Structure formats: C-alpha cells, structure tokens
Amino acid sequence: MGCSPQRGHWMDEDTAVEIWRQLQSASPHGCKIHLSGGEIFGDWPRLISLVRRAKAEGLVRLEKVETNGFWLADEDEACRRIEALGEAGMEFLAISADPFHQHYVPLEQVRRLAELGRKTLGPTRVQVRWEEWMENGEDLTAVTPEHRNAVFAKWLTRGYERINGRAAEELAGLMERKPIDTFRESICRKSLLRGKHIHVNPDGTLTPGVCAGILLGSWGSGEESSIAANWQRLKDEYDSRPIVSTLATGGPVALAEQAAERGFVIDPRGYVSKCHLCWSLRKWLFAKGLGGEELGPAWLYGI
Ligand code: SF4
Incomplete structure (x- = not known):
C-alpha cells in the first residue's frame, strides 16, 4: 500500500485505514500489508500515526515498512523510530539497497541503518533488498554517469531486476538484447491475475506487484469500487480488457503483434527482456491514446 508522496499525492490516514481493512476482509487466506513509497519516512508523524491506529483498530498484519534510509541522520532518533514501529506491529524493516537507490542515498548510510535496525529489532527482522549489493556494492552518489550505468548493467545482468519503466529507458542500451521470438512463450497470467502482491497507489489505482504502469482497477469509497x-x-471481466487479457493469455509478443x-x-x-518489450509497447500505446483505463498513471509514461 503506497502511503507516501508520489508526484504530489499522499494517501490520507482515513483512506489508508479503510483500504487496509478492505484488503484484509477481501483476502480469505490472509493478507500482509507492506507500506512503501515514494519514501514513507518522508512524513514520520503520519507514518507512525497510521501504524498505531491500524494496531488500535485491530488491523493485521503489517509485514513490512520499506525505506531507502535517506532520513538517517540522528542515530538515536532512528532507533526510536524503528522501535516505535516494531511496538506498533511492524514485523520487518525493509531496506531498499540497489544501484538505483545508491545514486541518491550513500551506501554507508544504508549499511548503518541495517545495523541499527538489527540492533533494535533483532537480527531476523531487517530485510535488505539486494543484500549482496549492500555488502559488496559501491557508493554511486558522486560517480560519472558512464560509471553508474556500467554498475547498473553489471548488477542487472545478474538477474536482479525486471527491466520496466525508467530502468528500461535508461539501461536497455547497456545490456544484451534478444530477438522478440525469445519471449514468445512468456505469458503473464500469473503476474497479472494471480499475483500475491498488489500495489494500492496513493491515487487509489491498483497495479500488479511487478508490472508498474498496468492498472487493474481503482479503489474508491463506494461499494462498487x-x-x-x-x-x-x-x-469476471478481465477477458474484455484488451491489454490485460492479451498479456495474460499471449504475453507481450502477442500484444506487440497486435500493436504492430x-x-x-x-x-x-530485439529487447533485453519480456518486460522491456512490454514497457516499450505500452509506452507507445499510451502515447497514441490507446491505453484506455488499463495503463497509467500518465506521469509514469512521461506524459
Ligand atoms: S511482460 Fe508486462 S505484464 Fe508481463 S510481467 Fe512483465 S511488465 Fe508484467
């Protein structure tokens, strides 16, 4: 659930609590909530207030709060915040560490946050996305763009990231491309329709966990939404949605051939990956006004 600023949007507390409640009741096999951003520590009072209120109202289960660690300055204050979240129900502190984030946040700061988190919560309650990078990576805040791109490409070719969105734009030129036929058998039913991970964005739109830019619906306060x-x-209706159904049944090659x-x-x-192909053609569809209600938000597509 995205509760932090995203191009000027904040999800207000009442909305976040209501969505949390609805996710819980719509998930008969259990639901794990993951609060992320943007950068959710950008408004600490709002974050801790939401987490405490959810606990007070009996909402479960706050699996993770995710941060890039940009806010770490005063270590005592950092420990107090981590402890407060732990007491209010957060199971794991999740730290985003990868070449993209280390363009903006010094790697040493991220390592320090992980250390403080483990000291405060215990060694098993801190998760680092790209732990290997945190241990062996390098600071990218003050390197040349060429060096940064070379580091990105090296880590991406280790299979660490899907190439989608901005990463696709910036990095595809640095990586090996494969003919489109390579991806012909890749369909996306599981990612789109059976994924266990869904994003609720600050504007209420719903996106699959791994497919930024594809909209599965939109939350609103009425029962219908x-x-x-x-x-x-x-x-009931996915097969009447031209983009989602084509991706779910035929994958991005089928959609590309229709778009062609x-x-x-x-x-x-060729393309670096099936998601790179998917991104390229969705961007084209969006620019042509052919995305309907299935593609968005506009800012992601550079509009
Ligand atoms: S190809 Fe498109 S729909 Fe399939 S997993 Fe990648 S981004 Fe999602």
Missing part, C-alpha cells in the same frame, strides 16, 4: 468489488470485476498492426514498430535489435 471497494477492493472486493475490484477483484470480482477483474475475475496499428503502427508500432518492433525494434529489430
């Missing part, structure tokens, strides 16, 4: 109603609609009939040019150099 509840989380449960969105799920039901997706189940309308003018999309399949890059003869």
Whole structure:
C-alpha cells in the first residue's frame, strides 16, 4: 500500500485505514500489508500515526515498512523510530539497497541503518533488498554517469531486476538484447491475475506487484469500487480488457503483434527482456491514446 508522496499525492490516514481493512476482509487466506513509497519516512508523524491506529483498530498484519534510509541522520532518533514501529506491529524493516537507490542515498548510510535496525529489532527482522549489493556494492552518489550505468548493467545482468519503466529507458542500451521470438512463450497470467502482491497507489489505482504502469482497477469509497468489488470485476471481466487479457493469455509478443498492426514498430535489435518489450509497447500505446483505463498513471509514461 503506497502511503507516501508520489508526484504530489499522499494517501490520507482515513483512506489508508479503510483500504487496509478492505484488503484484509477481501483476502480469505490472509493478507500482509507492506507500506512503501515514494519514501514513507518522508512524513514520520503520519507514518507512525497510521501504524498505531491500524494496531488500535485491530488491523493485521503489517509485514513490512520499506525505506531507502535517506532520513538517517540522528542515530538515536532512528532507533526510536524503528522501535516505535516494531511496538506498533511492524514485523520487518525493509531496506531498499540497489544501484538505483545508491545514486541518491550513500551506501554507508544504508549499511548503518541495517545495523541499527538489527540492533533494535533483532537480527531476523531487517530485510535488505539486494543484500549482496549492500555488502559488496559501491557508493554511486558522486560517480560519472558512464560509471553508474556500467554498475547498473553489471548488477542487472545478474538477474536482479525486471527491466520496466525508467530502468528500461535508461539501461536497455547497456545490456544484451534478444530477438522478440525469445519471449514468445512468456505469458503473464500469473503476474497479472494471480499475483500475491498488489500495489494500492496513493491515487487509489491498483497495479500488479511487478508490472508498474498496468492498472487493474481503482479503489474508491463506494461499494462498487471497494477492493472486493475490484477483484470480482477483474475475475469476471478481465477477458474484455484488451491489454490485460492479451498479456495474460499471449504475453507481450502477442500484444506487440497486435500493436504492430496499428503502427508500432518492433525494434529489430530485439529487447533485453519480456518486460522491456512490454514497457516499450505500452509506452507507445499510451502515447497514441490507446491505453484506455488499463495503463497509467500518465506521469509514469512521461506524459
Ligand atoms: S511482460 Fe508486462 S505484464 Fe508481463 S510481467 Fe512483465 S511488465 Fe508484467
């Protein structure tokens, strides 16, 4: 659940609590909440207030609060914040450490936050996304763009990241491309329709956990736009959604071939991954006004 600023959007506390409640009741097999951003520590009073209120109202289960550690300055204050979140129900402190974040946040700061987190919560309650990078990576806050790109490419080729969105734009030129036929058998039913991970964005839109830019629905305060109603609609109607159904049944190659009939040019150099192909053609569809209600938000597509 995204509760921090995203291009000027904040999810207010009442909304976050209501969505949390609805996610819980719409998930008969259990639901784990993950608070992330943007950067959710950008408004500490709001974060701790939400987490405490959710606990007071009996909402479960706050699996993770995710941060890039940008806010770490006063170590005593950092320990107090981590402890307060732990007491209010947070199971894990999740730290984003990867070449993208280390462009902005010094690696040493991230290592220090992980250390403070483990000291405060215990060794098993801190998760670092790209632990290997945190241990062996390098600070990228003051290196040349060429060096930074070379480091990105090296770590991405280790299979650490899907190439989607901005990463696709910036990094595809640095990595090996494969012919489009390589991805012909890759369909996306599981990622789109059976994923265990869903993002609720600050504007209420719902996106699959791994497919930024694809919209599965939109939460609103009425019953028709509840989380449960969105799920039901997706189940009942997904095959009438041209982009989602094509990706779910035929994958991005099928969608690219459909788009090619309308003018999309399949890059003869090939694509780094199926998600790189998917991103390239979704960007084209969006720019042509062909995304309907299935693609967004506009800022992600550079509009
Ligand atoms: S190819 Fe597209 S739909 Fe499939 S997993 Fe990648 S981003 Fe998601």
